[in-house]
Amino acid sequence: xxxxxxxxxxxxxxxxxxxxxxxxxxxxxxxxxxxxxxxxxxxxxxxxxxxxxxxxxxxxxxxxxxxxxxxxxxxxxxxxxxxxxxxxxxxxxxxxxxxxxxxxxxxxxxxxxxxxxxxxxxxxxxxxxxxxxxxxxxxxxxxxxxxxxxxxxxxxxxxxxxxxxxxxxxxxxxxxxxxxxxxxxxxxxxxxxxxxxxxxxxxxxxxxxxxxxxxxxxxxxxxxxxxxxxxxxxxxxxxxxxxxxxxxxxxxxxxxxxxxxxxxxxxxxxxxxxxxxxxxxxxxxxxxxxxxxxxxxxxxxxxxxxxxxxxxxxxxxxxxxxxxxxxxxxxxxxxxxxxxxxxxxxxxxxxxxxxxxxxxxxxxxxxxxxxxxxxxxxxxxxxxxxxxxxxxxxxxxxxxxxxxxxxxxxxxxxxxxxxxxxxxxxxxxxxxxxxxxxxxxxxxxxxxxxxxxxxxxxxxxxxxxxxxxxxxxxxxxxxxxxxxxxxxxxxxxxxxxxxxxxxxxxxxxxxxx
Amino acid sequence: xxxxxxxxxxxxxxxxxxxxxxxxxxxxxxxxxxxxxxxxxxxxxxxxxxxxxxxxxxxxxxxxxxxxxxxxxxxxxxxxxxxxxxxxxxxxxxxxxxxxxxxxxxxxxxxxxxxxxxxxxxxxxxxxxxxxxxxxxxxxxxxxxxxxxxxxxxxxxxxx
Numbered sequence: 001x002x003x004x005x006x007x008x009x010x011x012x013x014x015x016x017x018x019x020x021x022x023x024x025x026x027x028x029x030x031x032x033x034x035x036x037x038x039x040x041x042x043x044x045x046x047x048x049x050x051x052x053x054x055x056x057x058x059x060x061x062x063x064x065x066x067x068x069x070x071x072x073x074x075x076x077x078x079x080x081x082x083x084x085x086x087x088x089x090x091x092x093x094x095x096x097x098x099x100x101x102x103x104x105x106x107x108x109x110x111x112x113x114x115x116x117x118x119x120x121x122x123x124x125x126x127x128x129x130x131x132x133x134x135x136x137x138x139x140x141x142x143x144x145x146x147x148x149x150x151x152x153x154x155x156x157x158x159x160x161x162x163x164x165x166x167x168x169x170x171x172x173x174x175x176x177x178x179x180x181x182x183x184x185x186x187x188x189x190x191x192x193x194x195x196x197x198x199x200x201x202x203x204x205x206x207x208x209x210x211x212x213x214x215x216x217x218x219x220x221x222x223x224x225x226x227x228x229x230x231x232x233x234x235x236x237x238x239x240x241x242x243x244x245x246x247x248x249x250x251x252x253x254x255x256x257x258x259x260x261x262x263x264x265x266x267x268x269x270x271x272x273x274x275x276x277x278x279x280x281x282x283x284x285x286x287x288x289x290x291x292x293x294x295x296x297x298x299x300x301x302x303x304x305x306x307x308x309x310x311x312x313x314x315x316x317x318x319x320x321x322x323x324x325x326x327x328x329x330x331x332x333x334x335x336x337x338x339x340x341x342x343x344x345x346x347x348x349x350x351x352x353x354x355x356x357x358x359x360x361x362x363x364x365x366x367x368x369x370x371x372x373x374x375x376x377x378x379x380x381x382x383x384x385x386x387x388x389x390x391x392x393x394x395x396x397x398x399x400x401x402x403x404x405x406x407x408x409x410x411x412x413x414x415x416x417x418x419x420x421x422x423x424x425x426x427x428x429x430x431x432x433x434x435x436x437x438x439x440x441x442x443x444x445x446x447x448x449x450x451x452x453x454x455x456x457x458x459x460x461x462x463x464x465x466x467x468x469x470x471x472x473x474x475x476x477x478x479x480x481x482x483x484x485x486x487x488x489x490x491x492x493x494x495x496x497x498x499x500x501x502x503x504x505x506x507x508x509x510x511x512x513x
Numbered sequence: 514x515x516x517x518x519x520x521x522x523x524x525x526x527x528x529x530x531x532x533x534x535x536x537x538x539x540x541x542x543x544x545x546x547x548x549x550x551x552x553x554x555x556x557x558x559x560x561x562x563x564x565x566x567x568x569x570x571x572x573x574x575x576x577x578x579x580x581x582x583x584x585x586x587x588x589x590x591x592x593x594x595x596x597x598x599x600x601x602x603x604x605x606x607x608x609x610x611x612x613x614x615x616x617x618x619x620x621x622x623x624x625x626x627x628x629x630x631x632x633x634x635x636x637x638x639x640x641x642x643x644x645x646x647x648x649x650x651x652x653x654x655x656x657x658x659x660x661x662x663x664x665x666x667x668x669x670x671x672x673x
Binding site: 052168171176178179186188191195217221224225226389392398399402403406410412415422424426427428452455456460461497501502 | 517520521523524527528531532534535538539542546547548549550551552553554556557560561563564567568570571573574575577578581582587588591592593595596599600602603604606607610611615619622623626627630631632633637641645649653657659660661662
C-alpha cells in the first residue's frame, strides 16, 4: 500500500506539468461539449479524438482522452437535468428525478447534487484503483495464455449473465463483434479471413469506425426520431443556492457510499456505467426512506445514479490497466488506443511504463476536480448552446462523425462502414440489443483467440490445459457457468423464454419505468 | 406503422444473413482442429454457426410472442419520416465525398440540410456550411496535419 502512495506521488510529478494541466482543461471542456450534445457520447468522443493523439507522447495522450471521458460523464448529466434529454446513455437514470427537480425550479440544487456526488463517486473509484491496481497487476504477471483466455472468457460470459440485456441478444452482440473483429489477416497463420477478396477488407474493420457508427450516428437517429426540442429549465446557476445544496450533501452519505460501491463493482466486472446507474437508482428507490418521493424530484434519486455512474466510469480503468480488459465501451476504445500508441496493455505496463500508469492515475484525481469546477462554471454556456436549434447542431454532429471515421485510416470506404453501422446501431438500440459487448468483443476478441491458440500450441491441442491449475480452472468453470446460467434458469422455470430471447427480465424493466 | 414484431424479425434476418456470409467465408478456410489446436477458420466458422442459431432463436421467440410484440409500436410514422429525412442526406454526403472529397461534400450537405430541412434562411445555411468546413480544414490540415479526403476542387485550388 505504501509503495502505491509512493508511486502515486511519482505520478503527480509526471501529471502536474503546465502542458498536462492544459490538456486536462481542454479535454474536460471538449468532454463536456461531447457529453452535452446528444449523439456524441464518451465512447465516440474518445474515438474522434484518438487519431489526433497518434503523434503525441502516450502519457499526454491518455491524460487528454481520460479527461475527455470525465468531462463527458459530467456533461451528460447536465442535459438530463435541464432538458430531460440524456446526453449520455449512462445518465438516463438521472433524468428520473433530476428533471422533475429542475421543473420545480430547483435546477441549481439538482445540478450541484449531481456534480458533487459524481465527483465523490469518481474519487472512490480512483482510490480503489490506486490501492488495488498494482496488486492485481502483480498477481496477473503470473498469468500464462490459459489464464488469460480464462479471464477473457469470464469477461464475455459475465456480460451474458449480468449485462442486463436479454442473454440471447447479448450473445448475438458478442458474436457480431467477434465476427467483425476477425475480418482481415489472421495473426497466427497469416491467412486472410472473411475478406471475400475485397481490397477494402484486407486491413480489417476498425472498431473505431464501428463505434462512430453505433454510438454516434445510431444515437443521433434515435434522438431525431423523438423530435428533440430543447425546451427545458433555465440553466442559470445561483451561487448561494449552490453552496446551500453543497452543505446538505453530507446528509446523503449513505446513498453516496452505496452508489459508489455499486459503481465500483459494475465498473470492474464489465457491467459498465449505464448498468451501474440503473442498478443504483433501482436499489435506492426500493430501500430509501423517501421512496414515495422517487420520480417526483427526490435528491437521492439524483445522487444514487450519479455516484454509481462515475465510480463505474473510473473503476473501469482498473481492469483495463492491470489486465488489459476494458470494463466499459469507452475503456475499450482507450485500450485500442494504448495498442496503437505501441503500449502492451496488461500487467507488464506496471513494470515497463511506470510513468504512464501512475501519471494517468494521478491525472485522474486532478482531472475530476477540474471537471467538477469547470462543469459548474460552464453550465449556463452549454445550456445556452443547446438552445441553438437541433436542425443546425444535428447535421454538424454528422459531419464531425464522418470526418472522424475518415481520420481513423484515411480510407473513403470507412465512411460507408460508419453509415452502415449507424443504421445497425439504431436498430439494435430499438430492439434492446446491448452495444457494449459488441465493442468489447471487437477489441479483445482476437486477443482472446490468440491466447486460446497459444494455450493449445503449448498443450498440443488438448483442452485440459484450461483446467491445468486452480486459477485457470476456476475462471474457466465460472465462465462456463455464467454463460449457461440464463439457459439453466430457463429450464428451471425461473425465467421465461421470451425474457431470455427478446427483452430483459421484468426487474430491469421496472428500473426503467 | 412499424411494430416490434416486424423489426425483431427484420433484424434477426439481418443477423442470419451475416452469419450465413460468415459460413460461406470461413468454409473456404481450414476450419478444423489441427494437431496443435484450431486452424484459421475454426473460430470464424463457429461464431457464424452461433450467430445463425441465435438469430433463429430470436425469430422463433418473436413468432411465438407475436401477439404481444405486434402491440408494441416501435416507430410512429412521423418519427420514421424524421429518421429517413435525417438519414438519407447522410447517404448523399458519403456518396458525394467519394468523388468530390469530404470538404466539398460536407459543405454541400450542411447547406442543403439546414436550408431545406431546417428551413433556415440562406445566410444562416451558407454561414454554417462555410464556417464548419473552414474550421475543419484549419483544425485537421493546418493544426493537426491530418489530411482529409480531397477531391478535384482542392487540387484545382492547390490545396490538395
